[in-house]
Amino acid sequence: MNGPAACGSSISPRPPATSWRPSVRRTDLPPRHSLSDWSVLFPYWRSGEKWIPLAMLGGIVGLSFAYVRMAVWFGMWNQQFFDAMFAYRIGTCLRLLPIYIAVCILSSGCYVFQTYLTQVLSMRWRLWNTRVYLRRYLSDTAYYRLEHGGGRDDNPDQRIADDLSQMTVLSLRMGLDGIQAVTTLLSFSIVLWNIGGTFDFTWMGHHFHLSGYLLLGTVAATLVASFLMEKLGSPLIEADYRQQHVDADLRAALVDVRRNSEQIAFYRGEQAEELRLSHYLANIAHNWRSVVTYTWRASFVGDLFNSTASIILWVLLLPKLLAHALTFGEYSRTNAAFMQVRRSLQWFMSNYTDLAILRSVLQRLHEFEHAVSEPQPHDIVRIDTAAPGIDITNLTINRPDTTPLLTIVDLHIGQGERWMVRGASGTGKSTLLRAMAGLWEYGHGTIAFDIGHAMFLPQRSYLPPGTLRRVLDYPFSTRHEDAYYAAVLQTLNLGAYIPRLDEDACWGSILSPGEAQRVAIARALLSRPAILFMDEATCALDAENERNAYAALLAALPRTTIVSVAHHEGLRHFHQHEMTLNARTGNITIS
Numbered sequence: 001m002n003g004p005a006a007c008g009s010s011i012s013p014r015p016p017a018t019s020w021r022p023s024v025r026r027t028d029l030p031p032r033h034s035l036s037d038w039s040v041l042f043p044y045w046r047s048g049e050k051w052i053p054l055a056m057l058g059g060i061v062g063l064s065f066a067y068v069r070m071a072v073w074f075g076m077w078n079q080q081f082f083d084a085m086f087a088y089r090i091g092t093c094l095r096l097l098p099i100y101i102a103v104c105i106l107s108s109g110c111y112v113f114q115t116y117l118t119q120v121l122s123m124r125w126r127l128w129n130t131r132v133y134l135r136r137y138l139s140d141t142a143y144y145r146l147e148h149g150g151g152r153d154d155n156p157d158q159r160i161a162d163d164l165s166q167m168t169v170l171s172l173r174m175g176l177d178g179i180q181a182v183t184t185l186l187s188f189s190i191v192l193w194n195i196g197g198t199f200d201f202t203w204m205g206h207h208f209h210l211s212g213y214l215l216l217g218t219v220a221a222t223l224v225a226s227f228l229m230e231k232l233g234s235p236l237i238e239a240d241y242r243q244q245h246v247d248a249d250l251r252a253a254l255v256d257v258r259r260n261s262e263q264i265a266f267y268r269g270e271q272a273e274e275l276r277l278s279h280y281l282a283n284i285a286h287n288w289r290s291v292v293t294y295t296w297r298a299s300f301v302g303d304l305f306n307s308t309a310s311i312i313l314w315v316l317l318l319p320k321l322l323a324h325a326l327t328f329g330e331y332s333r334t335n336a337a338f339m340q341v342r343r344s345l346q347w348f349m350s351n352y353t354d355l356a357i358l359r360s361v362l363q364r365l366h367e368f369e370h371a372v373s374e375p376q377p378h379d380i381v382r383i384d385t386a387a388p389g390i391d392i393t394n395l396t397i398n399r400p401d402t403t404p405l406l407t408i409v410d411l412h413i414g415q416g417e418r419w420m421v422r423g424a425s426g427t428g429k430s431t432l433l434r435a436m437a438g439l440w441e442y443g444h445g446t447i448a449f450d451i452g453h454a455m456f457l458p459q460r461s462y463l464p465p466g467t468l469r470r471v472l473d474y475p476f477s478t479r480h481e482d483a484y485y486a487a488v489l490q491t492l493n494l495g496a497y498i499p500r501l502d503e504d505a506c507w508g509s510i511l512s513p514g515e516a517q518r519v520a521i522a523r524a525l526l527s528r529p530a531i532l533f534m535d536e537a538t539c540a541l542d543a544e545n546e547r548n549a550y551a552a553l554l555a556a557l558p559r560t561t562i563v564s565v566a567h568h569e570g571l572r573h574f575h576q577h578e579m580t581l582n583a584r585t586g587n588i589t590i591s
């Protein structure tokens with residue numbers, strides 16, 4: 001029987017207990033935005049690499065200004081051109097055309113170069129951030145703590161793969177569009193102000209003198225529409241926040257099915273899985289309905305405003321029309337300026353959804369950063385010592401709920417000694433090894449050994465994708481003579497794989513659990529650790545292969561200290577000492 005696909009699976013000693021997250025627990029919470037969420041944006045711009053991206057950003061902003069400047073120029077050109085056209089001055093029109101074409105080419109060039117620079121900058125930023133996040137995620141066993149630490153953060157894969165990409169793309173696009181919107185607003189506001197001139201009128205016996213009424217009217221109309229959109233669309237932020245979570249939960253559940261496909265197939269668990277996945281799908285559908293409702297409300301106001309824009313402009317231009325003070329060229333320029341001011345003011349509302357997504361992304365990244373950099377309590381102190389053997393002093397291992405699991409007052413394991421750890425299921429054998437490996441943070445006491453020369457073999461061996469040679473060397477990149485690999489494989493009855501040493505494959509799903517365990521033993525034989533911890537590392541082997549594996553270890557590593565969690569009676573004679581964990585007292589007995 002082949003083992004569960006190890007390509008991409010975790011190195012945990014058993015299937016991760018929390019890999020299935022049945023509820024969308026945090027999706028029910030309202031988003032808690034805080035200013036510190038925005039801090040996620042800054043590290044890149046303060047890093048040693050900052051000068052190139054800052055120069056690129058400067059270039060993009062400069063191009064943006066140039067682009068807006070050209071748009072203002074187009075407005076002026078429009079007025080001149082259409083006034084000439086309606087006055088039938090064809091010669092003037094022909095003179096104006098080549099200039100127009102030249103500026104068009106320049107403007108398109110600016111736009112294309114700005115887009116190119118933005119994309120390059122976005123990718124550089126994303127790569128830098130991803131490298132930093134990967135380093136943090138893979139350092140100090142953060143990946144293990146996140147998975148096994150009671151769900152302090154969910155879906156780290158989504159944070160690293162999707163959220164970082166979204167953060168860079170969205171924040172750059174919104175930031176640059178925002179700068180462009182403000183520049184456009186200022187530039188065309190001046191145009192509108194100048195065109196708008198003054199408006200004198202008498203109402204109820206009072207004389208009014210209004211300057212720049214065209215600009216004021218445009219701003220007022222846009223602000224009313226924005227206010228309505230804000231009122232109707234604000235719950236969209238919350239709904240979008242939840243949407244990201246429910247989507248990620250479904251994806252995580254699907255990955256879970258893929259990872260455990262064989263077990264599910266043996267159980268014929270299709271219906272149960274369909275039910276479980278339907279639960280996630282129902283969450284998506286439920287939230288999606290909210291997203292749709294809030295989106296159509298906001299879109300309705302936005303679209304209504306867009307389609308009535310020309311009427312609003314006509315109303316605003318009515319005084320000039322009544323005074324016969326509007327040429328077609330001036331109308332054309334006013335229309336362009338009106339649209340630009342409206343569009344840039346509207347930028348804030350048309351980017352409502354993106355802003356909502358960005359805020360959710362930043363919040364999740366901030367939570368992730370917090371989770372990975374959370375200082376790990378070191379109540380169980382591991383001392384790295386060059387002294388041979390292992391010393392355990394006043395060690396108490398607790399469960400996560402702080403109830404005591406196991407106590408070892410004082411224990412010395414001498415160099416080269418072989419200890420068998422026994423005890424009923426659930427007494428804490430694996431947890432003791434986790435504490436030795438620095439993966440268990442609940443409890444207190446001291447464990448001293450040569451950490452740098454120790455190796456742990458869990459029950460479920462991790463076989464990364466790649467060549468068999470790389471799998472055997474994992475996690476190091478040491479290279480041995482071919483004959484050495486061959487001899488080790490032969491000793492462990494894996495001779496059939498010698499010709500396949502350089503085959504690139506997903507060995508986790510090719511090898512049977514027993515073969516995978518023998519590959520792990522081969523790793524120990526190849527890397528020759530000073531101390532070897534084994535957690536039921538041969539439990540999937542038949543009696544003969546298990547005896548053979550132990551015999552090979554003893555023959556090849558006579559000076560290696562071995563601490564081995566095992567149940568099989570037949571293994572007792574390979575060990576000199578026995579440590580039995582007592583379920584009732586939580587103490588150990590040594591024999």
Ligand SMILES: Nc1ncnc2c1ncn2[C@@H]1O[C@H](COP(=O)(O)OP(=O)(O)OP(=O)(O)O)[C@@H](O)[C@H]1O
Nearest residue numbers: 017148399400405424425426427428429430431432
């Ligand atoms: N992440 C965890 N969260 C909560 N409880 C845990 C966790 N890991 C282990 N435990 C608990 O600690 C106890 C000891 O578990 P451990 O895996 O060490 O047992 P074991 O002796 O190795 O069992 P077995 O022989 O069945 O492998 C068990 O009661 C288990 O439920």
